[in-house]
Amino acid sequence: MSRYYYYLIFINMVANIIASVPSILYESHKEGSVSSMILGLVAGTIIVTIYTRFFNAFPGMTLPDLLEKTTAKWFYKPFVLFLAFMWFFAGLITLATYTFLLIRYVTPEMPVIQISLSIILSVIFGCLMRTERVLYTIELILLVTLPLILFIFYKTYSGNSLEWDFVKEAALYVNQLPDLNSFSASFFLFLGVVNLFMFNRFFTKKQSFNWKHVTIIAIISTLNMFTTYFIPIGYNGFENIDELVYPWISTSDSIRMEYFMIERVLFVFLLFYLGIAFVSIMIHWHVSIEFLKFVFNLEKLKIKGFKLGKFIPIPFFIGASLFTIVKLNEYQLLRLSSIFYNSLIFFFPSMILLFFFIKRSMKNAKQAKQN
Amino acid sequence: MPNKQSKTKLFILILLPIITILTGCEFKDIDKNVFVSMIGIDKSDDEDKPYKITLKLYVPTSSFKQSPKPEYAYITQNGETLTEAIRLMESYSDKELEFGHSKLIVIGEDLLAEKANEIMDFLLRRPDIQMISWVAVGRPSAEEVVKMVPQGENAAYPALFNYFDDIGTESQFIVTTYLFDLRRRLKEDGIDPVLPIIEVKKKESHFKVNKSMVLVDKKEPYELSSLYTQTFNILSMNAPIADLIIKEEGEYFNARVDSMESKYRVNVKDNNKIELEVDVSLIGYISESKNPLKTQDLAYYSKLMEKEAKEKFTEFFEEMIHIGYDPIGFGLDYKSRTLHNRRMSSEEWEEAYKNAGINMTINAELKSTGSIK
Amino acid sequence: MLLSETINWVNEQFKNTNELVHKNLEYENKHILLFYLKSLINSEMLQQLIIKPFFEMSSEEQFKIYLQALPQFQEVTSKEQIPLEMMNGNILVKIHNELYLLDFRLANNDKVNQTSVETTIHGSQLALSDNLMTNINVIRSNYHQASLTVEYLVKGEVNQHKVAIIYDKDKVKSDVLDTIRKRLQNVDKQLITSTTQLNNFINDKRFSLFPQMIMTERPDRIVYNLGGGKVILLVDGNPQSMATPVVFFDFMTTIEDNYHTLFISLFLKILRYAGLLLSLLLPALYVGVTSFTPEVFRTELALTVAGSRVGVPFSSFIEVLFMLFFMELLLEASIRLPKAVSATATTVGGLILGTAVTEASLASNIMVIIVSAVAISTFVIPVNEMAFSIRVVRLLLILITSIFGLAGLILSFFALIMHLVNLDSFGEPYLKLYTLAKDKKSSEGKS
Known part of the structure; x- marks a missing residue:
């Protein structure tokens, strides 16, 4: 597989360390989080495999392209519009989480609007770039931020203060029945693959995708999930882990760099994680804007030769996200993301049926052509 | 491509009004802040305002080279809640109080027993207080600890910090507890927090940090003597080095342990009976002796050391078991090993812990007699 | 007849200058006419290669063959070519009712400079010269590939400077080359005096903050870029060259990295x-x-x-x-x-x-x-x-x-x-x- 494919998957995983996923998992830390995570891991790997295989069969084709060829207009237009909203919302969750984090920890005096505006303005023009350029940007930003983030992960694992007994204690709750919220939260970590709906246009050649690639994804996601869930427990104890609003922030604040210019890891973590959040929002909103372009034929809209079309969604994006962020509080954000994740576990697996349909009609069309 | 240019134009068009609207917002220069270096929390005499907060503030000087002597300002304020006290303090100071740099939280001895949880709540809820700040008990009061500047202190780095960070002194008698560690030990059953006690020696103008305090929810804090503190440090592998005085069978020497490892686990037997299994290995050399030593007898000396250490450690454990406090974390070890639905209840555990047997193995090894025999 | 008409036309073109030399040589039934601009001609070469042999040759026929054998020899293809080439230091020779051009350019700027902008410790200390031909010579002698191609253009309505596009035909991307050619065609400026100017003229983004071409004066860097499939632009009278297309990392490497x-x-x-x-x-x-x-x-x-x-x-x-x-x-x-x-x-x-x-x-x-x-x-x-x-x-x-x-x-x-x-x-x-x-x-x- 192309390395860009992995970026799509892993950014979604890594970005959610800081978002609501751990908090949702900790809500049922004494019920079924661990078993839900294992279940999520299995289900996630399966869905990654199915989605990748499906899009690999149609190199260079986006989901709207395929729908246009195989389904009726009354179906695919509203459907893609719905998808656009969904992707916008996914980006919005990350944006809101990060805005709250920044206001809590970095610049408490700044107005919310100003903070969220700084993120939105820097991201929004990136969403209009060509798909391949979005991927190149992702790669470069990862290159800048990832080494430091990995270093922080290394610091968390190697620190003396990491109490493995807490981790073991948490892991022993594995015999509880899984519950829906935790399962959908851990399932969501794998859903980076659905960005192929749009990003598949970049992968114009058929890629090799076999058990080796699945294993790589499974291993990395296991590590990621383990880190997401257990490391904060190792640092903050098991009993009251659910009372932390931002478990990972508290964890990164529990690590000290004795010899650096910056002593509190918290700020390094927060500022470099901003890069991951930036990239994550960019991916989601890029896909969303591309869907909108498809639905409303925005590319064709021109005023005096100036392609106005693709700029039309921008004011809506800015307005809607600012409005939501101002209205939302932390708890509502957590609930809203939980509901969003829950809806996804029904939506994306059922998409597979649609894939079967598309595959069959594409095959039929091909045969018809040959005859 | 003309649309690129228009993109830039559009960007500027959007950005310009925003800049004009937002400039000057929340712009506060660093010299308009005053940094808090330590926070001391005491019980006040006032009934209505039970909290007394003392802050030690850095006074910025233009060059530390020119004025190497430390300069601090202090503010003390009573309040009904901690936040109220701080709010009142802000009206005393011409600059913004900045808590982000405070590294040490000293809690007065008398407040600790009653209000540990409320204090914790305040410290954890504020995002600007570092989770890696050290927490200590102040004796006789936090205020006195905070307000004392010992001789020979450097500017910009209070001497007290050197006791706790691993860069300065590495004493075996000092327990270092970070705020996050305190939190997790307080909230968790099965492991109890230990806080260092900072004592003020007014006459000599220095601090003494060699005792510590075990804190248990809803129980009297238990003070560990300096000997117990050392033992605790060895057993929890906190101290990098440790000295043991061995007075056995006519030999009288001092062993310096520079590498130690301790493992402990809980063995559950029938009827909720438990046995604490402790496995310590100590490696070191002899640093002082009353009698001349023979290098070929190192194995014998090691045996002596094992015996001495065993006595010492057993005494510590017996005391802890007796009062039912668990600073090492046997309860946690038990929990990390037993499925939660097969565990005994916390009352049962407490009972079992009080009657626990101790099975201690010590493996001591002296590698050298030092530079002389 | 046609020939005299052409000569008259040429004379007409240069009527505002007093530097046009019109030399009529006649000796022992040999007869040639020379036209040239005095300040552009290497008179020593003229003396050595034309005037002296003229008086030594036995027949006009022989002299004509001799002229055709000279490396500076150039056929006349059109009338319009003549004044242009004369301004580049050619001599117009009329012999036997035929017109030839001979390149006797006097170049005072063909010494290679010391590197001044991109100085290095390792590697050559010599840069390009101000002379286009010398520069191409330097490049060719550093890059031994038959596929190295040089295209010439004349740009600048007033000063009519020569611009060279140099590339390795095997390695260059054709669409890049086409874009450059097309954009160069569209450049309609009165004066082109420097290679770096082209950067702004060819570039279609007015607000661009980052350079789209890389300027270099080092022959080894030019060769390195040629080998990487880049296109080099040179302007006569300029010791700098531009290489394009560039990526950001090009601006962060020095040629010394390879040494x-x-x-x-x-x-x-x-x-x-x-x-x-x-x-x-x-x-x-x-x-x-x-x-x-x-x-x-x-x-x-x-x-x-x-x-x-x-x-x-x-x-x-x-x-x-x-x-x-x-x-x-x-x-x-x-x-x-x-x-x-x-x-x-x-x-x-x-x-x-x-x-x-x-x-x-x-x-x-x-x-x-x-x-x-x-x-x-x-x-x-x-x-x-x-x-x-x-x-x-x-x-x-x-x-x-x-x-x-x-x-x-x-x-x-x-x-x-x-x-x-x-x-x-x-x-x-x-x-x-x-x-x-x-x-x-x-x-x-x-x-």
Whole structure:
């Protein structure tokens, strides 16, 4: 597989360390989080495999392209519009989480609007770039931020203060029945693959995708999930882990760099994680804007030769996200993301049926052509 | 491509009004802040305002080279809640109080027993207080600890910090507890927090940090003597080095342990009976002796050391078991090993812990007699 | 007859100049006519190769064959060609009712210069010359490939300068070449005097902050670029060449990297990128940390910064701009100054001003350190054009940071990366991570 494919998957995983996923998992830390995570891991790997295989069969084709060829207009237009909203919302969750984090920890005096505006303005023009350029940007930003983030992960694992007994204690709750919220939260970590709906246009050649690639994804996601869930427990104890609003922030604040210019890891973590959040929002909103372009034929809209079309969604994006962020509080954000994740576990697996349909009609069309 | 240019134009068009609207917002220069270096929390005499907060503030000087002597300002304020006290303090100071740099939280001895949880709540809820700040008990009061500047202190780095960070002194008698560690030990059953006690020696103008305090929810804090503190440090592998005085069978020497490892686990037997299994290995050399030593007898000396250490450690454990406090974390070890639905209840555990047997193995090894025999 | 008409026409073209020499040689039934512009002709060569043989040859026929055998010989293809070539230092010869052109150009600018912009320790110390032919000679003699192709164009309505497009036909991307040709065709300027001018004329983005071509004076760099499939542009009378398409990383490499051992060049590269980041981010970081988030730095550092700012009347943002302004003035001044004075200027500006500013507490000590660190690290960027861009971007970052704080700085840095990725240099992505793998079998394509 192309390395860009992995970026799509892993950014979604890594970005959610800081978002609501751990908090949702900790809500049922004494019920079924661990078993839900294992279940999520299995289900996630399966869905990654199915989605990748499906899009690999149609190199260079986006989901709207395929729908246009195989389904009726009354179906695919509203459907893609719905998808656009969904992707916008996914980006919005990350944006809101990060805005709250920044206001809590970095610049408490700044107005919310100003903070969220700084993120939105820097991201929004990136969403209009060509798909391949979005991927190149992702790669470069990862290159800048990832080494430091990995270093922080290394610091968390190697620190003396990491109490493995807490981790073991948490892991022993594995015999509880899984519950829906935790399962959908851990399932969501794998859903980076659905960005192929749009990003598949970049992968114009058929890629090799076999058990080796699945294993790589499974291993990395296991590590990621383990880190997401257990490391904060190792640092903050098991009993009251659910009372932390931002478990990972508290964890990164529990690590000290004795010899650096910056002593509190918290700020390094927060500022470099901003890069991951930036990239994550960019991916989601890029896909969303591309869907909108498809639905409303925005590319064709021109005023005096100036392609106005693709700029039309921008004011809506800015307005809607600012409005939501101002209205939302932390708890509502957590609930809203939980509901969003829950809806996804029904939506994306059922998409597979649609894939079967598309595959069959594409095959039929091909045969018809040959005859 | 003309649309690129228009993109830039559009960007500027959007950005310009925003800049004009937002400039000057929340712009506060660093010299308009005053940094808090330590926070001391005491019980006040006032009934209505039970909290007394003392802050030690850095006074910025233009060059530390020119004025190497430390300069601090202090503010003390009573309040009904901690936040109220701080709010009142802000009206005393011409600059913004900045808590982000405070590294040490000293809690007065008398407040600790009653209000540990409320204090914790305040410290954890504020995002600007570092989770890696050290927490200590102040004796006789936090205020006195905070307000004392010992001789020979450097500017910009209070001497007290050197006791706790691993860069300065590495004493075996000092327990270092970070705020996050305190939190997790307080909230968790099965492991109890230990806080260092900072004592003020007014006459000599220095601090003494060699005792510590075990804190248990809803129980009297238990003070560990300096000997117990050392033992605790060895057993929890906190101290990098440790000295043991061995007075056995006519030999009288001092062993310096520079590498130690301790493992402990809980063995559950029938009827909720438990046995604490402790496995310590100590490696070191002899640093002082009353009698001349023979290098070929190192194995014998090691045996002596094992015996001495065993006595010492057993005494510590017996005391802890007796009062039912668990600073090492046997309860946690038990929990990390037993499925939660097969565990005994916390009352049962407490009972079992009080009657626990101790099975201690010590493996001591002296590698050298030092530079002389 | 046709011939005399042409000669008359040529005479007519040059009627406003008094430099046209019209020489009529006649001896022992031989007869030739010479026309040339005196100041452009190497008269020694003329004497050696034409006049002397003319009097020694036995027949006009023989002399004609001799002329055709000369390497400077050139057929006349059209009437319009004649005055152009004469202005380039050709001699028009009329013999036997035929017209020939002979290249006897006098070039006083064909000495290669010493490198002055891109000086290195290793490698050749010689740069290009001001003469186009010499330059092509230098390039050809460094790049021995039959596929090396040179195309000539004449640009500039008034001064009619020769522009050469040089590329390796086997390696160049044809669509890039087409774009360059097309854009060069569209250049309609009165005067073209420098290669670097072309950068602006060919570039279609007026607001571009980053250079789309790389300027170089080093033959080894030109050869290196040719080997990488790039197109080189040369203008006559200019010791600089432009290479295109470029990627961002080209601006961060010096040709010396190839001359060092692996670890040394790796070390130097890391140093350079660190310098780039430092010169971009340091001043903005100062603003962000001192004015928005003083908790970030460790206590000792924060106190030092806070202490050094005691008594400074400006806020950090103004302070940074104030000091950077003087630094930029100093940089700009030292380019224009004669070499003898520039050392004094730097001393006065850097040392005395710096000390005096802190003494008068118009800026903090830390600020002076930051500004000098920034100045030094800007010099580390190997290609000048990029250094200029960085200087401007730096100001933008300071501006954004003073509005949005530290998070704004980080975000704008990412946005900068994004902008660079989005840029094109002649159809090629400007910034993109290239993998070292040589095989071109990538499994993804352009969308």
